Amino acid sequence: MKKSQRTPYDGIVIAAPVTIPYVRYSIESAQWWIGRALGALVGEAGIKASDIDGLCVSSFTMGTDSGIGLTQHFGLCVRWLDTIPLGGASAIAGLRKAARAVQARDADIVACVAGDTNHVDSFRLTLENFSRFNQDAVYPYGTGGANASFALIARNYMRTFGVTREDVGRIAIAQRANALRNPHALMKAPLTLEQYLAGRPISDPIHLFDCVMPCAGAEAFLVMREETAASLNLRAARLLSTIERHNAFADDPMQVRGGWAMDVGELYAMAGVKPDDLDIVQTYDDYPVITMMQFEDLGFCKKGEGAEFVRAHDLTINGDFPHNTSGGQLSVGQAGAAGAYLGLVEGLRQVLGAAGPTQVSNARLGLASGFGMINYDRGLASGAAIFAGPSR
């Protein structure tokens, strides 16, 4: 079967990136967080809730609700609705679907929102009920979540490519430096390489500062056509290209690459740019070793050269490769499915010149990626998007 040419995202824009600042624990519900994000979207865009005619929701902690329950809950009357349970790939997947919906005029303004609460037992309940394979063949092994699964992937990756903990630590340390400029980051103390290396072991080789902190929060943005944004007088970023892939490289005995590697050529070709052209990059950093894998799979260096790439670049806001400028999940916190949105929302703020204290000067072209759903032994979902600010 011949692969057909994809339709470009001409005239599709993303506007009003909003973040509801995270808290470690919240007694509120996921619906409360999502409601606040929708309220912030409306406020930021200067529209009425009734102007939203498409809704795309991601959350782990909504209980029995899905998107449909939320329409009545929040008084929205939409003609396009999606609920995306793809964990760390939810933002890219949601953006892709919303973009096509507004392009085809099935909707004019789609609100993409992700939010999760974090009660003291939320994380455990999410783990227990994550997936069937996880229930049958991972959770009984006592590892309680992704730490041990990623530990196996990290150990194999680090051994295969000669990567040290110092190499991986550079990513976490640079992100902490970025986070110190973000007033909403949960991690507020500087992190040195010595402190990183001295972090207590969680599941070898994963140590404390390789892990994200589960928290509550929400993130959102609006997807619409250029003319809609113009009529609303909204500054918006143009969507240039996206990729999405699930269960890639199933024959690899262990994960050393994500689905990006399968589609990365198309990602840049569709956008008409090269990796070097990007001003800011926001990867999905549930563990820094996964970020290193993305540097390779997203074409910034070859497979196995991730450590060298990290050593050769300054990943901070003022560095030569500004990366996860808000501090990323590693330093801001992981608000469930909102963790998927964190990078994309921060990236949008960057190219819109609205990132405030974390702003990279002259950021015009950005990339955000997602990764999610460690269903059994590997992350299954991957995605990425390239977008440009109005000045490019």
Added chain:
Amino acid sequence: MIDPIKPPRRKNPLLRTRLPASPPRPRSRTSHGFTRAAAEGRFMLQRCEACGAFAYPAREACPSCLSADLAFADAPRRGVLLAETTARVPSDVYFRERAPWRIGLVKMDCGPTIVAHLHADCAEGAPVRMSFQLDKSGQAVAFARPEGETPNMADDRQWREMTADPKFRRVLVTNGRSVIGQEAVVALKAAGAKTVFVGVAEPWRPFAGEDLLRRQEGVEVVTLDAADEKSAADLAADIGGKVDILVNTTEYVRAGGLLDRKGTSIARDEIDQTYLGFINLAQAFGPAMRLRGADGVNNSVAWVNILSVYALANWPAFGAYSASQAACLSLSHCLRAELRPGGIKVMNLFTGPVDTEWFQTVAPPKVAPRAIAQAIESGLKNGLEEMYVGDVAEEVRQRLAANPKALERELDR
């Protein structure tokens, strides 16, 4: 390499007793194919009948060809450990108490990759031998051991969580008058049991083999008549807190079914001795065993029943006896559920006619009492739940699976 475990010291009553906890228990229905395999000590994976590919975890369709024809089949046990990790601070209560805990990802020679508990001697890049074991929740988990024997292999801390090894444990064999009971004592002592308590009813009455029993070091003859509620309770009051393994060798075999007997007196004895005896033993010893399910190196681990395979299909020549055994089998499932919170295994050994006086009219093949004793030992060491001892038992099992009606008709002869 593993250091041998040391004999446990006398328990300090001031220290906290570690209470039983259960590893995560939920499984999909299909995944219980592994439970069945683990119960019998088999290594089975789903194999696609259409394309021959093995699959794991449990699936409803073949990931190679989408055929729904996935059957659990015995699979090659060999694999290679790709990567390992040691969980230091698991969130699960069971594992947190036992951390650090080592797991790994094994690439099986037959295809799938399996997340498995690791024996301490497993090394990355080296071959391993995979099995399914029943963990303390009673559910199946994959366990990787080194391909060859290593020193003190069975003393591995994680392996011992999966098994009921008699080493350093204290055992109660409920009936020392029976040959099976006497052979069991010898086998369990040889397997390293610290003490074997042997129940004897009316101990002033001499019995064959008594001298040998009393002469063995680490064997204590105790008074126990399982059919007597008070006798069981009295013994439990004395030694109930130090019974780590209970081997129920209570037996009462009489020929005959319904019409050739008059009245219910023999049936009543059968029920008194075996069924009510089971209840008396369970009520006397079960609660303390359940409470002591995580109590150190010599924690309480297993309850063993020796059942006639005719518990599964009535043999009219011994019809009432078969029925009493069926009742005990049913009770064993109840006991298994009730001991489960303590992580105590209930192991059933099914045997055909045993080579003892009560089966004197039955033609061979018959099962030697020693074979039953050896099966008890190996079942405990491997953490099994179901064993079929001898050719008759194995044959009945297969015929029952093939056609229960054929078996019923053919047992009537």
